[in-house]
Amino acid sequence: MSSESTNITTEAFPPSPAPSTPRPGGSTKKYKIETEIVYTESPDQYRSSSVPIYQTATFKQASGTEMGEYDYTRSGNPTRTHLERHLAKIMNANRVMAVASGMSAMDVIARLLRPGDEVIAGDDLYGGTNRLLKYLATNGDIVVHHVDTTVVERVTEKLTDKTALVLLESPTNPLIKICDIPTITKLVKEKRPQTIVAVDNTMMSPLAMSPLEFGVDIVYESATKFLSGHHDLMAGVIAVNDEELGNRLFFTINATGCGLAPFDCWLLMRGIKTLAIRFEKAQSNAQYVAERLEAAGFKVRFPGLKSHPQYDLHWTMATGAGAVLSFETGDVEISEKIVEGARLWGISVSFGCVNSLISMPCKMSHASIDPEVRKARALPEDLIRLCVGIEDAEDLVDDLAHAIVQAGAAKPEAFEKK
Numbered sequence: 001m002s003s004e005s006t007n008i009t010t011e012a013f014p015p016s017p018a019p020s021t022p023r024p025g026g027s028t029k030k031y032k033i034e035t036e037i038v039y040t041e042s043p044d045q046y047r048s049s050s051v052p053i054y055q056t057a058t059f060k061q062a063s064g065t066e067m068g069e070y071d072y073t074r075s076g077n078p079t080r081t082h083l084e085r086h087l088a089k090i091m092n093a094n095r096v097m098a099v100a101s102g103m104s105a106m107d108v109i110a111r112l113l114r115p116g117d118e119v120i121a122g123d124d125l126y127g128g129t130n131r132l133l134k135y136l137a138t139n140g141d142i143v144v145h146h147v148d149t150t151v152v153e154r155v156t157e158k159l160t161d162k163t164a165l166v167l168l169e170s171p172t173n174p175l176i177k178i179c180d181i182p183t184i185t186k187l188v189k190e191k192r193p194q195t196i197v198a199v200d201n202t203m204m205s206p207l208a209m210s211p212l213e214f215g216v217d218i219v220y221e222s223a224t225k226f227l228s229g230h231h232d233l234m235a236g237v238i239a240v241n242d243e244e245l246g247n248r249l250f251f252t253i254n255a256t257g258c259g260l261a262p263f264d265c266w267l268l269m270r271g272i273k274t275l276a277i278r279f280e281k282a283q284s285n286a287q288y289v290a291e292r293l294e295a296a297g298f299k300v301r302f303p304g305l306k307s308h309p310q311y312d313l314h315w316t317m318a319t320g321a322g323a324v325l326s327f328e329t330g331d332v333e334i335s336e337k338i339v340e341g342a343r344l345w346g347i348s349v350s351f352g353c354v355n356s357l358i359s360m361p362c363k364m365s366h367a368s369i370d371p372e373v374r375k376a377r378a379l380p381e382d383l384i385r386l387c388v389g390i391e392d393a394e395d396l397v398d399d400l401a402h403a404i405v406q407a408g409a410a411k412p413e414a415f416e417k418k
């Protein structure tokens with residue numbers, strides 16, 4: 001039934017990357033990302049402002065021999081195409097593919113690997129990515145090297161003629177480690193051009209970082225986080241510039257059926273339109289919370305703080321610090337009390353939502369990592385992660401300060417404004 005074609009035509013949609021629109025006077029000025037995020041054009045017959053949801057599995061064909069643009073939603077759906085073209089514009093990519101979740105995106109990328117291939121990845125990876133790589137190492141005959149990507153040589157010294165994939169995250173979560181994506185990419189490509197460099201850009205979003213500009217092959221994101229922004233859907237996006245690589249990735253999506261469902265495409269499209277305003281507010285709140293916690297004497301990890309050991313490197317790559325930070329209390333039980341004592345901060349995994357969240361990674365998002373491995377990777381068991389939302393900054397600090405004081409981790413004076 002489904003077409004095996006890997007090239008769904010998208011001629012009816014605006015060209016990508018931006019500039020997306022003909023401008024009065026034919027100016028070639030490129031719109032800023034904040035503008036592109038809200039601006040859409042659709043070929044809809046009724047000129048609907050919001051893309052219609054094509055809630056259909058199949059599309060009738062006009063002829064028994066010639067297939068139209070769409071035939072089966074696993075292979076392609078107009079609502080998904082609209083979302084993908086929109087994302088290509090704001091991610092500065094030639095092609096973006098929307099799939100069922102961030103892990104699904106990683107799975108699609110991992111299917112480029114063959115038995116015997118080697119992967120070089122960070123040692124503070126997202127828990128789910130870690131789990132998938134471990135599965136591949138155990139069942140797929142893939143060799144995975146976890147290294148400290150903050151040191152460029154740790155990556156390059158593992159490069160062999162079997163290295164098929166280098167997988168980077170910056171900043172990492174929850175340790176907020178920064179890696180030099182442009183330098184690593186350059187050195188990997190010099191030594192072995194066919195090695196694919198992929199970046200998980202979930203922590204930054206297209207608003208703060210565009211790793212394709214550093215020459216990486218694939219950028220992927222969990223759209224469950226900042227892109228959607230409301231914790232009401234799961235989605236993943238994969239962005240590439242190379243046409244052939246895009247076709248290989250699309251082949252897996254079509255073959256396995258992990259393309260994002262029409263309703264979720266529509267919901268994600270709606271979330272993306274407020275990305276800029278949400279991200280900016282969450283980011284400025286995070287900066288404020290980080291500064292107040294640091295002033296209260298805590299060891300805080302956040303790329304917006306000058307005390308971050310890789311502050312300068314981060315700002316050569318990114319235009320923002322994001323909205324995820326972590327801090328230590330020195331005691332696991334005290335950390336537990338703080339997490340439970342906060343009220344505005346919901347105890348939850350994930351980030352990028354309008355609401356602020358608090359968690360202990362070792363007990364929650366990273367619990368799937370072996371305690372021994374956590375120790376070897378210097379993941380403090382008492383670490384508290386804060387994922388800052390768009391509430392009032394002062395309310396957030398007051399609520400957190402109250403929980404911290406109640407847990408006995410600091411005196412009330414520590415939070416007095418200087």
Ligand SMILES: *Cc1c(COP(=O)(O)O)cnc(C)c1O
Nearest residue numbers: 101102103126200202222224235
């Ligand atoms: C959440 C997350 C993922 C996985 O995405 P899902 O949408 O939850 O499958 C991958 N990488 C990072 C950095 C994440 O935060």
